[in-house]
Amino acid sequence: VSASTNEQAFADLKERLSRLSDLGRIGRVLGWDQQVMMPPGGAAARAEQLGTLGRIAHEALIDDEVGRLLEQLSGYEESLPHDSFEASLIRVARRDYEKASRVPPALSADIARAASLGHQAWLEARAESDFARFMPALERNLELKHRYVECFEPAGEAYDVLLDDFEPEMTTGEVRQVFDRLKEELVPLIAAVRDSADAVDGALAQGPFPVERQPAAVVAILTPLGFDESSWRLDPTAHPFASGSGLTDIRITTRYLEDALMGVFAGIHEFGHGLYEHGSAPELDRTPLCGGVSLGLHESQSRLWENLVGRSRPFWRRFFAVLRDAFPEALGSADADGFYRAVNKMQPSLIRVEADEVTYNLHVILRFELEQELLADRIALADLPQEWNARMDEYLGIEVPDDAQGVLQDVHWSGGIFGYFPTYALGNVMSVQIWEALRRDLTDVDDQIEAGDFAPMREWLRERLHQHGRKFTPQETLERCAGSRIDPEPYLGYLRTKVADVYGVAA
Numbered sequence: 001v002s003a004s005t006n007e008q009a010f011a012d013l014k015e016r017l018s019r020l021s022d023l024g025r026i027g028r029v030l031g032w033d034q035q036v037m038m039p040p041g042g043a044a045a046r047a048e049q050l051g052t053l054g055r056i057a058h059e060a061l062i063d064d065e066v067g068r069l070l071e072q073l074s075g076y077e078e079s080l081p082h083d084s085f086e087a088s089l090i091r092v093a094r095r096d097y098e099k100a101s102r103v104p105p106a107l108s109a110d111i112a113r114a115a116s117l118g119h120q121a122w123l124e125a126r127a128e129s130d131f132a133r134f135m136p137a138l139e140r141n142l143e144l145k146h147r148y149v150e151c152f153e154p155a156g157e158a159y160d161v162l163l164d165d166f167e168p169e170m171t172t173g174e175v176r177q178v179f180d181r182l183k184e185e186l187v188p189l190i191a192a193v194r195d196s197a198d199a200v201d202g203a204l205a206q207g208p209f210p211v212e213r214q215p216a217a218v219v220a221i222l223t224p225l226g227f228d229e230s231s232w233r234l235d236p237t238a239h240p241f242a243s244g245s246g247l248t249d250i251r252i253t254t255r256y257l258e259d260a261l262m263g264v265f266a267g268i269h270e271f272g273h274g275l276y277e278h279g280s281a282p283e284l285d286r287t288p289l290c291g292g293v294s295l296g297l298h299e300s301q302s303r304l305w306e307n308l309v310g311r312s313r314p315f316w317r318r319f320f321a322v323l324r325d326a327f328p329e330a331l332g333s334a335d336a337d338g339f340y341r342a343v344n345k346m347q348p349s350l351i352r353v354e355a356d357e358v359t360y361n362l363h364v365i366l367r368f369e370l371e372q373e374l375l376a377d378r379i380a381l382a383d384l385p386q387e388w389n390a391r392m393d394e395y396l397g398i399e400v401p402d403d404a405q406g407v408l409q410d411v412h413w414s415g416g417i418f419g420y421f422p423t424y425a426l427g428n429v430m431s432v433q434i435w436e437a438l439r440r441d442l443t444d445v446d447d448q449i450e451a452g453d454f455a456p457m458r459e460w461l462r463e464r465l466h467q468h469g470r471k472f473t474p475q476e477t478l479e480r481c482a483g484s485r486i487d488p489e490p491y492l493g494y495l496r497t498k499v500a501d502v503y504g505v506a507a
C-alpha cells in the first residue's frame with residue numbers, strides 16, 4: 001500500500017469523523033438550549049430533533065465505508081508511534097466504530113423508548129414516594145440491559161460491559177478493589193465524625209444568601225480561576241452541568257439557593273469540567289479525540305477544583321471577602337477560618353448530591369453494589385428498597401424515612417443508566433492522585449491559591465492531562481499525568497488529614 005493511498009484514506013476517515021463531531025456538538029447545543037432557554041412547550045419537538053440527530057450520527061459512524069477505511073488503515077496505524085495523532089485517531093475511531101456496530105438499531109431504539117417511559121414513571125413514583133409504581137419500568141430497563149450486555153459477549157463479568165461505556169477498559173473487579181478499600185477505611189471514619197458532628201458550626205454555610213446577588217459573586221470567584229467571557233457562559237439551571245460547542249465555547253450552569261452555597265460550589269465544580277473540555281490540544285478539534293477521556297477523569301477535574309482547591313483554607317483566605325461583601329447579613333461577623341470549617345462540615349445525610357466529601361463515596365458504593373446484584377438477579381426488584389435502607393444504616397448510620405429520599409432519589413436508573421455511578425467516586429480517588437503530582441511539581445501551590453494566581457495550575461493540568469483528550473485509555477492517561485494507575489491510598493490519606501484539620505479528630 002503506497003504512502004499516498006494511506007494518506008488519502010486517513011484524510012477520508014478524518015473528514016467523516018469531523019462531520020460526526022459537528023453532529024455531536026449540534027446535539028450539545030440543542031441539549032443546552034433545552035435546559036437553559038427553551039420554553040416547556042418545546043419538549044416534544046426537541047425530543048424528535050435529538051432523536052433524528054442521534055440516528056444520523058449513529059448511521060454515519062457505523063457506515064460500511066468507515067469500517068473499510070479502518071481496515072485499510074490498520075497497517076498504517078501499526079507503522080506509527082502509539083502516541084501520534086494519526087495512530088490515536090485510528091485506534092479510538094476503531095473502538096467507537098466496533099462498539100456502535102455491535103448494538104442492533106432496533107435494540108438502541110427500544111432502550112431509548114424505555115428510558116423515556118422510565119423517566120416519566122420515575123417522576124410519578126418519586127412524587128408519591130411509591131417504589132412499586134416504578135418497578136415495571138425498572139424491570140423493563142434491566143431486561144434491555146441484559147440484551148445490551150449480550151451484544152458484547154463479555155469475557156468477564158456482565159457489569160464490565162456497562163462500566164465500559166463510562167470508564168473505558170476498567171473492569172468491575174478493579175473498581176471493587178478500590179471501593180472495598182474505601183469502605184474499610186471510611187465507614188469507621190464516618191462513625192467517628194458522626195459522634196463529633198457538633199464540633200463544627202455549619203450555620204455559616206446556610207445563609208441567607210439572596211439569590212439575586214449570587215451570580216456576580218460566582219463570576220468574581222470563577223474569573224481568576226480561568227472563566228472568561230470570550231469563551232465561557234454561566235447560566236442558572238435546575239441541575240447544574242457543563243456543555244458547549246467547541247474548544248472556545250464552554251457553557252456551564254449552576255443552581256442558586258437562598259439557604260446554601262450550592263451556587264458557588266456547583267459553579268466551581270462545573271468550571272472544572274469546562275476547563276478539561278477547553279484544554280484539548282487544537283489538533284484534536286473536530287475529531288473523536290477531542291474532550292475528556294472518561295467520566296471518572298472528568299469528575300477528577302471537577303472535584304479537584306470544587307474540593308481540593310475550592311474547599312481549601314488558602315482558597316477562602318483569598319475569596320471569603322467576596323462572599324462577605326455580597327452577603328453581609330449571613331457572613332458579616334464571620335472570618336475565613338470559621339467559614340472554611342463550615343463548608344467542610346461532615347455529616348451523614350440521605351441525599352447523594354448534598355453529601356459531603358467523606359460520606360459521598362458511600363452513597364456511590366451502595367449504588368455500585370446494588371447495580372451488580374440487580375444485574376446478576378441476586379436480589380429481587382421488590383426487595384430493592386429494603387436493601388437500600390439496610391445499607392444506608394450499615395454504611396452511614398442513618399435511617400431512610402421514605403423511598404423518595406431513598407431508592408428513588410436519583411434519575412439514572414429511570415433512564416436505564418447502569419455502570420455510571422462508580423465514576424463519581426473513581427473521580428474523587430483520581431483527583432487526589434493528580435493533585436499530589438501537581439503539588440510535587442509546583443511547590444508553592446498554597447501561596448498561589450491565596451494570591452489568586454491560578455495560571456500555573458491551569459497550565460500544569462493542560463500540559464499533563466487536558467491536552468491529551470481521548471488519545472489514551474483513562475488509566476494510561478492517569479499514569480502519564482500522575483505517575484500511576486488508580487490507587488485509593490492518596491485519597492484516603494487526604495480525607496484523614498482533612499477530617500483531622502476540620503474536626504480536630506486524630507488522623
Ligand code: ZN
Nearest residue numbers: 269273299302
Ligand atoms: Zn461532575
